Amino acid sequence: MDNRPALGVGMVGYAFMGRVHSQAWRGVSAIFDLPVRPVMTALGGRSAEKAAAAAARLGWASVETDWRRIVERDDIAIVDICTPGDSHAEIAIAALDAGKHVLCEKPLANTVAEAEAMAEAARRAAAKGVRAMVAFNYRRVPAVALARRYVAEGRLGEIRHVRAQYLQDWIVDPEFPLVWRLQKEKAGSGALGDIGAHIIDLAQYITGQRLTGVSALTETFIKERPLAEESSGLAGESRTGAKGPVTVDDAALFIGRFDGGALGSFEATRFATGRKNALRIEVNGSLGSLAFDFEAMNELWFCDATEPDAGFRRILATEPHHPYAGAWWPPGHGLGYEHTFVHEVKDFLEAIATGTDPSPSFEDGLQVQRVLAAVEESAANGSRWTDL
Amino acid sequence: MDNRPALGVGMVGYAFMGRVHSQAWRGVSAIFDLPVRPVMTALGGRSAEKAAAAAARLGWASVETDWRRIVERDDIAIVDICTPGDSHAEIAIAALDAGKHVLCEKPLANTVAEAEAMAEAARRAAAKGVRAMVAFNYRRVPAVALARRYVAEGRLGEIRHVRAQYLQDWIVDPEFPLVWRLQKEKAGSGALGDIGAHIIDLAQYITGQRLTGVSALTETFIKERPLAEESSGLAGESRTGAKGPVTVDDAALFIGRFDGGALGSFEATRFATGRKNALRIEVNGSLGSLAFDFEAMNELWFCDATEPDAGFRRILATEPHHPYAGAWWPPGHGLGYEHTFVHEVKDFLEAIATGTDPSPSFEDGLQVQRVLAAVEESAANGSRWTDL
Amino acid sequence: MDNRPALGVGMVGYAFMGRVHSQAWRGVSAIFDLPVRPVMTALGGRSAEKAAAAAARLGWASVETDWRRIVERDDIAIVDICTPGDSHAEIAIAALDAGKHVLCEKPLANTVAEAEAMAEAARRAAAKGVRAMVAFNYRRVPAVALARRYVAEGRLGEIRHVRAQYLQDWIVDPEFPLVWRLQKEKAGSGALGDIGAHIIDLAQYITGQRLTGVSALTETFIKERPLAEESSGLAGESRTGAKGPVTVDDAALFIGRFDGGALGSFEATRFATGRKNALRIEVNGSLGSLAFDFEAMNELWFCDATEPDAGFRRILATEPHHPYAGAWWPPGHGLGYEHTFVHEVKDFLEAIATGTDPSPSFEDGLQVQRVLAAVEESAANGSRWTDL
Amino acid sequence: MDNRPALGVGMVGYAFMGRVHSQAWRGVSAIFDLPVRPVMTALGGRSAEKAAAAAARLGWASVETDWRRIVERDDIAIVDICTPGDSHAEIAIAALDAGKHVLCEKPLANTVAEAEAMAEAARRAAAKGVRAMVAFNYRRVPAVALARRYVAEGRLGEIRHVRAQYLQDWIVDPEFPLVWRLQKEKAGSGALGDIGAHIIDLAQYITGQRLTGVSALTETFIKERPLAEESSGLAGESRTGAKGPVTVDDAALFIGRFDGGALGSFEATRFATGRKNALRIEVNGSLGSLAFDFEAMNELWFCDATEPDAGFRRILATEPHHPYAGAWWPPGHGLGYEHTFVHEVKDFLEAIATGTDPSPSFEDGLQVQRVLAAVEESAANGSRWTDL
Known part of the structure; x- marks a missing residue:
């Protein structure tokens, strides 16, 4: 008999992110001892037919074609938002105001104004015990x-450098179509918000420092692309010879300063040919350094300069005492991309059950949004230094 | 409405392997379009209480404390054997004779005689459309x-060398207890059967060649270990100061020849300090080479010597056209250990649905068993060359 | 009988750079078939005693305590300048005007004005058949x-990204003394001119594109250091407890644009704990990518995205058809740091012998100097975009 | 004034090995403070014309066409033997008996009998203060x-495993000609003696243990090759369509036991496509592990299992306190293949000057020869275990 309280989950969106979140909701209870029991109650999507097919496949018990129904249903306690950025604010605020806990995909919003409203809604909700979390899943790579634990323990000493890159190459081909991620009104920005947001969040999370100012440049290498039939996923299909303008950045580069004195170098691009999902971050401190590359996600490279013959050592973050890892398999039997979402959902459920604020909060998401806005402002003004 | 035929699955054993198999049965349908629908019908375990807890957690609908009930139940079409090797033969033969499809963990058995009986049972069953497969999961790493595809396409030319190692270090500490994997009557052999079996299978699978003879040595570095309270899992706990003899090998090394003319060098050990799950294989051919290390399981290293400035290149096996990978996430968003079992279950279900013999068959498992036996025989006779 | 014309070489300075250059002058003729024969005629240094000891050890036939004598001597055809940057201009201009070929260490000078005067002197000299070259030795890593050859052949297509880092850590310790490289009047700048100059040159050399503007920041993490007894080398020794101000940058970061449309991200630092001499450059083009790290200097990583299953491949640049490599050892028998200078000297001697302008020219050195100045200007003006 | 005693060196042979040794003799004094001064007195070669050209290029003062003259000359104190293995014994014994110090290329000889006679001559000579050393240069990679230092200090604990491979691919092409290294009467054996000897020596050197028995197999993949015009170097040129038999092994594999309880796995091959000079060795002990690959020769990978979050760390062996490294360049400015010979010559000269026996001695060379013979005997007898 499972006496744990059940929490109904309603998820809006079932493209790439929705598929991964479903894996997490479905699998989390088999791996982690949770104080609550998530139930995959409803999937929200505009097309009843497509949503039903997705729900059947992904394990959702019912379907709603209007996200407002998800927000209203009494059997739903958690709303999981997996839609493009232009709808985050409306759904999240409505859900929070309706007393639903909200997990929202990143970037939190498409504008700072939206993000501010969302953070405000989250504050109101928190006062009533309702939780909100933004889905920077990469924090949950063991x-x-x-890495964060090492910095927090002081093993790196004073942090001097952060260099972070998120390198992909899926739109190098100029014939790749104009999917929604390349449209400003849908996605807010391009590489910057989609993947740049991740490295901004990770840099701040790992170092415990916040960016105070940036100087940036952005570029759209391919100005026009074939129109896509479908615009709700990573892949698309061109129907005709017609083209449309790419209205987001293909790449964003910036340098910046952190409030703890560190310098940062950031680069997010979808034009790094041969790099598939190379989210990389290196942190140099006075006592040691850390390096990580998501393409080898089970490895943390750590240099402890206080030991003789120091060098970067490859730690397989799969030991029982490593974050999250003990719940899984024996050492060396690595995890994959989707498991970061399992960890995310686990932490979110625990926060709800224990009545604590989950992290990263909407406030954290807002702060990242401000960095994104500062980067865009700087880039639009000849790389002018832009304070945060 | 899901009109696909349902296939009830009964799994025996719920330790490490049972947990991973459960992940696969639970998750496979969300990722792959299957012609049948697996149902997690029953979990078999001797302790009703423990099995019930495991079933609740892992998603099994019912529990049986006698595996014979699993074999008998009408609502079970597939028996999945996740017990130690000493019970494989009895369960598998009974299940096959009862018309159940069988997926059996590796090594197929603890002796060649058992494996022969199992292969014979599989032949009888196949004649009746009942399928049997041995769970060499590492074949299902994309x-x-x-790698297999490359060799089959002739891209390596004539194969000259295979060097395969399976390196772990979980029993380097002499205080690590005498778990069942260190007891011959339970496990059959030590590193040899547990992990050596994998590299033997992989070497033969990738090259398409079979070993024809070996010269081997084995060693037990730590002769006695603290008795373990529990002996059904990787981890154990010593109760008293009492010790018992380790009756299996800690390490097994052998050299051999393949029927296609290649030379092989093999090493399986649990004493490679710092190597956690380093299943490595390198294949050198007249036109190219391949290298793989499970500790970086999403990477295949390929050298095409027919191109100028050849070198080993790191292929992230996460592209849509790579085996299994297209069903998952975008390129670079890697998979983990458990997903090899998802692929295994998927292939097994497809074989059942399409009425074809799955691979690796029990015959393949028997052949690996013969290699294991030849290695032990050679080692017991001063490394004498032992033909297969 | 060696009928090749002899060319007397006079080298000024015998610290780190002088030692390495001596290796090159001494060894080049044994490896390469040269049309001329360099003779190690004279070593210049202020202390007669120390210079004599260095000359004996390094293989120089005589000693001069005034560099002007080196410039004047009839038996000297080549002047090799290995002094700190503050003396480059004076020596180089005098030597060129005296009709001596000049090899000058980088950065070319400490200011743009000096570099302009040097480039002007080089132009005057060239008209008389006298050659000048700046010693960006890393161009001569095979x-x-x-990498340059690949880009020139079009194998990368249109270049989109350059990310270059030169990471060292030799002054992380605040007790490391105030050597000349940390003093602006001697060194001109810190990490920027010392190692940043190299990645600027390499980025432009490999891509064939020039930077058109930058936005930069610099930082001096440790503001004061113990005074060093000696200030002419990398190492130093503190005499008393007295400290002096560090007047150069510890780190310099900048982003920029190239005239061919590529974006650049640059970082030079002496505070990357654990990185010893990590000169790294990655170039992404529309058809392929390249990556290099000097800490593994015999390797070039190349991704040819036009082939199926593309990935970065590790080319050991030690094949007979690779630049410089054919003159040395069999494939895989790698070279070291000093050999880049052997190649430099070889190319310089060939340029002299064949009456062609060597590369990188003083003009190239001046252009790098302008980038260094733009970086400093931008950094001094709140990262303001600074055109070149 | 250089008051150090001069020691004339006479080198026999000027192909690949002679070229590298010349680099070492010419350069050693500029890097290391030596108590003696080597003088490149005479080069021995059968063709007066070719030897003279080589001497001019490589820096030898005179030429002898009969090696006996080298042995006799009063101005020669050291004889350096760089000829194929069939002449080592005769030259070395004559030189030692004539009171010359001898540095002899590896393998020491082509047979155990020759090696025994050489070791006996070395013993006789040692009694008279004459030194002999065999040139296992890879011991001198920093x-x-x-690695040796770490093991000697006990940092690895009890050694359990050695796995050593020397992988090359220069004769994969069946049209590569029948050079002297493929002829038993010249070379003694193939991959076994040429490169296998190195990993045998290194395994024993690093662990401080000696092999006590082996089980082996060897193979010649290509039985016939085009005749080469010249047979004294790695490269050759086929003159006609005629072919001749390859009389040595292309690959040799063996497993063995060490006197300290470790197990060894060895593989030497010239058919590892894509591996150029991959001399690799990994050592696993109860407290830690080491790994090395000559293709990245400046790196030592060390895992200290006594520290939490252990992992293999990449030590750049270029620090001042590392063996040999302090005499060269700053950290991270790596060395190359030829520098191992500089170190070898340095150690040899110091042994001569200080009157100590250099290492590896001819006795060490003899012991390796015995291992080579045991490998061949085992391989010839169906991999029969062969004691040493």
Whole structure:
């Protein structure tokens, strides 16, 4: 008999992010001892037919074609938002105001104004015991969480440098179509918000420092692309010879300063040919350094300069005492991308059950949004230094 | 409405292997389009209480404390054997004779005689459309399946060398207890059967060649270990100061020849300090080479010597056209250990649905068993060359 | 009988750079078939005693305590300048005007004005058949020269990204003394001119593009250091407890644009704990990518995205057809740091012998100097975009 | 004034090995403070014309066409033997008996009998203060010498495993000609003696243990090759369509036991496509592990299992306190293949000057020869275990 309280989950959106979140909701209870029991109650999507097919496949018990129904249903306690950024604010605020806990995909919003409203809604909700979390899943890579632990323990000393890159190459081909991620009104920005947001969040999370100012440049290498039939996923299909303008950045580079004195170098691009999902971060401190690359996500490289013959050592973050890792398999039997979402959902459920604020909060998401806005402002003004 | 035929699955054993298999049965349908629908019908375990807890957690609908009930139940079409090797033969033969499809963990058995009886049972069953498969899961790493594809396409030319190692270090500490994997009557052999079996299978699978003879040595570095309270899992706990003899090998090394003319060098050990799950294989051919290390399981290293400035290149086996990978996430968003079992279950279900013999068959498992026996025989006779 | 014309070489300075250059002058003729024969005629240094000891050890036939004598001597055809940057201009201009070929260490000078005067002197000299070259030795790493060849052949397509880092850690310790490289009047700048100059040159050399503007920041983490007894080398020794101000940058970061449309991200630092001499450059183009790290200097990583299953491949740049490599050892028998200078000297001697302008020219050195100045200007003006 | 005693060196042979040794003799004094001064007195070669050209290029003062003259000359104190293995014994014994110090290339000889006679001559000579050393140059890679230091200091604990491979691919092409290294009467054996000898020596050197028995197999993949015009170097040129038999092994594999209880796995091959000079060795002990690959020769990988979050760390063996490294360049400015010979010559000269026996001695060379013979005997007898 499972006496744990059940929490109904309603998820809005079922494209790439929705598929991964479903894996997490479905699998989390088999791996982690949770104080509550998530139930995959409803999937929200505009097309009843497509949503039903997705729900059947992904394990959702029912379907709603209007996200407002998800927000209203009494059997739903958690709303999981997996839609493009232009709808985050409306759904999240409505859900929070309706007393639903909210997990929202990143970036939190498409504008700072939206993000501010969302953070405000989260504050109101928190006062009533309702929780909100933004889904920066990469914090939940065990190697990344271990990196954070090292910095927090002081093993790196004073942090001097952060260099972070998120390198992909899926739109190098100029014939790749104009999917929604390349449209400003849908996605807010391009590489910057989609993947740049991750490295901004990770840099701040790992170091415990916040960016105070940036100087940036952005570029759109391919100005026009074939129109896509479908615009709700990573892949698309061109129907005709017609083209449309790419209205977001293909790449964003910036340098910046952190409030603890560190310098930062950031680069997010979808034009790094041969790099598939190379989220990389290196942190140099006075006592040691850390390096991580998501393409080898089970590895954390750590240099402890206080030991003789120091060098970067490859720690497989799969030991029982490593974050999250003990719940899984024996050492060396690595995890994959989707498991970062399992960890995310686990932490979110625990926060709800224990009545604590989950992290990263909407406030954290807002702060990242401000960095994104500062980067865009700087880039639009000849790389002018832009304070945060 | 899901009109696909349902296939009830009964799994025996719920330790490490049972947990991983459960992940696969639970998750496979969300990722792959299957012609049948697996149902997690029953979990078998001797302790009703423990089995019930495991079933609740892992998602099994019912529990049986006698595996014979699993074999008998009408609502079970597939028996999945996740017990130690000493019970494989009895369960598998009974299940096959009862018309159940069988997925059996590796090594197939603890002796060649058992494996022969199992292969014979599989032949009888196949004649009646009942399928049997041995669970060499590492064949289902996308990078490994891609390696096989390359060799089959002739891209390596004539194969000259295979060097395969399976390196772990979980029993380096002499205080690590005498768990069942260190007891011959339970496990059959030590590193040899547990992990050596995998590299033997992989070497033969990737090259398409079979070993024809070996010269071997084995060693037990730590002769006695503290008795373990529990002996059904990787971890154990010593109760008293009492010790018992380790009756299996800690390490097994052998050299051999393949029927296609290649030379092989093999090493399986649990004493490679710092190597956690380093299943490595390198294949050198007249036109190219391949290298793989499970500790970086999403990478296949390929050298095409027919191109100028050849070198080993790191292929992230996460592209849509790579084996299994297209069903998952975008390129670079890697998979983990458990997903090899998802692929295994998927292939097994497809074989059942399409009425074809799954691979690796029990015959393949028997052949690996013969290699294991030849290695032990050679080692017991001063490394004498032992033909297969 | 060696009928090749002899060319007397006079080298000024015998610290780190002088030692390495001596290796090159002494060894080049044994490896390469040169049309001329360099003779190690004279070593210049202020202390007669120390210079004599260095000359004996390093293989120089005589000693001069005034560099002007080196410039004047009839038996000297080549002047090799290995002094700190503050003396480059004076020596180089005098030597060129005296009709001596000049090899000058980088950065070319400490200011743009000096560099302009030097480039002007080089132009005057060239008209008389006298050659001048700036010693960006890393161009002569075989892997780097191979990278340039690939870009020139179009194998990368249109260049989109350059990310270059030069990471060292030799002054992380605040007790490391105030050597000349940390003093602006001697060194001109810190990490920027010392190692940043190299990655600026390499980025432009490999891509064939020039930077058109930058936005930069610099930082001096440790503001004061113990005074060093000696200030002419990398190492130093503190005499008393007295401290002096560090007047150069510890780290310099900048982003920029190239005239061919590429974006650049640059970082030079002496505070990357655990990185010893990590000169790294990655170039992404529309058809492929390249990556290099001097800490593994015999390797070039190349991704040819036009082939199926593309990935970065590790080319050991030690094949007979690779730049410089054919003159040395069999494939895989790698070279070291000093050999980049052997190649430099070889190319310089060939340029002299064949009456062609060597590369990188003083004009190239001046252009790098302008980038260094733009970086400093931008950093001094709140990262303001600074055109070149 | 250089008051150090001069020691004339006479080198026999000027192909690949002679070229590298010349680099060492010419350069050693500029890097290391030596108590003696080597003088490159005479080069021995059968063709007066070719030897003279080589001497001019490589820096030898005179030429002898009969090696006996080298042995006799009063101005020669050291004889350096760089000829194929069939002439080692005759030259070395004559030189030692004539009171010359001898540095002899590896393998020491082509047979155990020859090696025994050489070791006997070395013993006789040692009694008279005459030194003999066999040129296992890879011991002088700083990373390898550091590995030895770690084991000697007990940092690895009890050694359990050695896995050593020397992988090359220069004769994969069946049209590569029948050079002297493929002829038993010249070379003694193939991959076994040429490169296998190195890993045997390194395994024993690093662990401080000696092999006590082996089980082996060897193979010649390509039985016939085009005749080469010239047979004294790695490269050759086929003159006609005629072919001749390859009389040595292309690959040799063996497993063995060490006197300290470790197990060894060895593989030497010239058919590892894509591996150029991959001399690799990994050592696993009860407290830690080491790994090395000559293709990245400046790196030693060390895992200290006594520290939490252990992992293999990449030590750049270029620090001042690392073996040999302090005499060269700053950290991270790596060395190359030829520098191992500089170190070898340095150690040899110091042994001569200080009247100590250099290492590895001819006795060490003889012991390796015995291992080579045991490998061949085992391989010839169906991999029969062969004691040493």
